Amino acid sequence: MNRREFVSGAACTLSALGMPTIVPASVFGANAPSNRLNVGFIGTGRQAFGSNLPQMMRVPGVQAVVVCDVDRWRMTEAQAFVNSFYAQRDGLSAYNGCATKSDFREVIGNPDIDVLMVSTPDHWHVPMGIAAAKAKKHFAMEKPISISVQQGRMLADAVKQCGVTARTDSEFRSLRPQNHAVELVRNGHVGKLERIEIVFPSDPTPVGVQPDMPIPPELDYDMWLGPTPKVPYTEKRVHDVKQHKLRPNWMRVDTYAQGMIANWGPHYFDAAQWANNSEHTGPVEVEGHGEFPVSLWNTMINFKIQYRYANGVTMSCEQTPTSKPSITYFGSDAWIKVDGYPGTMTSSKPELLTHEPEPGELDFSKTLWDKNDLIAAIREGRSPLEPIEVGHRALSIGQIGLIACRVGGTLHWNPEKEAFEDNNYADALLAAPLSRPEWALV
Template sequence: MRVDLSAISTPSSRRLFLRRVALAGGALAFPDVIPAAALGADAQVAPSNRVAMGFIGMGRQALYANLPWHLSSRETQVVAVCDVDAWRLEQARQKVEAAYAAQRASGQFRGCAAYRDFREVLARKDVDAVMISTPDHWHAYMAVAAARAGKDIALEKPISLSVAEGRAIVNAVRQHQRVFRTDTEVRSELKFLQLVQVVRNGLLGKVQRVLAGVPKDLAPLAQRPPAMPVPPDLDYDLWQGPAPARPYTEQRVHPVRDASKRPGWMMIRDYSQGMIANWGAHILDIVQWALNTERTGPVEVEGTGVFPQDNLWDVLQDFQVRYRYASGVEVFYSNAGRPFVRVEGAEGWIEHTWFKAEGFIASNEAWLSWKPGPNDISFPLLTEKQDFVNCVKSRRETMIPAEVGHRTTTLCQIGHIAIEVGGKLQWDPEAERFRNSEAANRLLTRPSRAPWQV
């Protein structure tokens, strides 16, 4: 299984892009660029030690969650931003330049390049790494292209929309020897880290069962709205990219000239798998981490769920999935209304609900304050952004590298497939195929439109 990006990097494709930029006019597409190396005095870190970052996708997640950390870091320099929406792109450029201007004695800064097409960011030799915060349907294609271009990659979760796409990311990262970080902050949550350390050090005895939950999607369903004119700011064809071609409506994409609200694409299966994967990429990562199954998966899966009928927003509304591992451990995963993990063993249980101050509980209260000794299994506590930057510099593997992020995303995807197909499915985590259902195997890839082929 591979992702073939050759069709989107041809000379004719590049000429078309450049012609479109020229026709668009204005300074938005290609502002003056000041290399990161020229910003030494005020940055307080030697230029050779700063990581030059390109940001691809400048929506809500990028503007409010991903970009601020890098703008405040003395170890990175944001040199380029990219989005198919011109308004969002300009908001991002202004945000970057205002932040850097505030850090300089002169109070002035110009030098963040802005691009409509991600390929132009990847073509820049001075970009060391990219932060990809696009809609999910673009994740795998951009990550593979970035690896081929020699860029290190921080990729929003879930990292793919199919098992085949996830494996393509892993293969590309390995082939091109790139640093990769699945961008979820869940391992930076102290109580989840403590829970994992208690389980991995055997305090619960033999693990028997895991319960995991995520919130319900409370967004109201959208009846199928009529087609609308494409806003002048948006390159809708490029936004759709590898997804099936559909008529434009604002509820399909994101609010016009407003990056603060939740985008509609998160509730549409052409672009996302909804809460089972969006939140599952957080919570099931903790499950895999606690079970020490980060680079493998279960051997059996079955599930039930409810898909909306005749609605634009068509992702799963309710779901329950059961996984069984070769060890005999069973994992029960549902949108129970709260983000939590509970691990049950022969000697007791431990549980944590994310964002809930009193959510860290256990059958043995001493486990809540237990700390690993020098000979115990322990893990560092640091932000996902700092982990990525550290590893870009050291060339070591991040805490959630491509293989680990792929395996967690695969859990979400095979659970989704089990609901679609029905019945009890036998999963081969080595071959990444179902043993007893060709109908299920056909869902390990997803259709895409030319010129983006899987």
């Protein structure tokens, strides 16, 4: 009997008994045919169903063994999704090998789980990431990885101190139009990089004051709130009931997220940092303005922000009620623009669109997809393509831009100290949000 037959057989036997199981990778030893890595999924909303579950389950040598969510309906839907995937893949009449857990601490603390995929609301990312790092669990974390610069620094430091492999889960580095443009810039085909212009997609119309509503019976609302203040439940604060295909409502509430500057920001700011060869630093100056709706959905909209780097490169980003996503790199000799998702590239030099790297040049054409990159990094003992430190640096650009819009005027940023110079008010806004005592970041 080969390994797959053993695993499938064991799963079928336990399925007949109505018992999901987790078979630890250690059972098979280092010389197992695929050296299986067991993955636990924390958070089973839109990103989990739309990308994280199906992509991760297709990586060779990976097994989804547990799904975790504070919403029981979403969790059982995810369990059925996983079980159906493996039954179809392995030609089984039934599969019941995926467990459920409503408390993320049981997943992080399970010694039989090797890797975590964190796809929760943004306000939970850092507490879970630090707990995972302390438990020596490798993980991928959905961007944005934090809701403050100070929080992001705490997470990046914990990952480094604990020696785990952790990846910022953004797929933009794996999209060929995006990495091709960066490749051309880094290889000097636009001349000297001078400026970068970013446009973000528009936001939905903010919703106003909402009535208090009964908490759905399937939702552990207190656990959903976690480290944030206790407030009455209303659907537009959380996510649509018994629905996982729509953008969640919490993305527009600044207690739990930071809006489009932090949603698409980690994609585009990371690409810009990569192109500018400044992944471990950041700009030195920022100014901007934006609108802050007085409503339940109160994250910043309709903004324009300007940045300047120490090397002279300038960067702008903006959002309007009708804007569509793009990033443009302007060099001394040419410009390259990537529109939309996954991206369509245009250039003032059309010959660049088909240019492939020459010997000795940077070549990103064989970049692994994000989930494959994480697993390869774990197996090979290397850094993933976008480690947490790099993801933190990209996100912090959006976060200091958000602060600049709140404070007004030109702010001077020290990327080494991660602090503003001579502006105590702006510095205070870098702090980690206050936590309820039971979830305090210590």
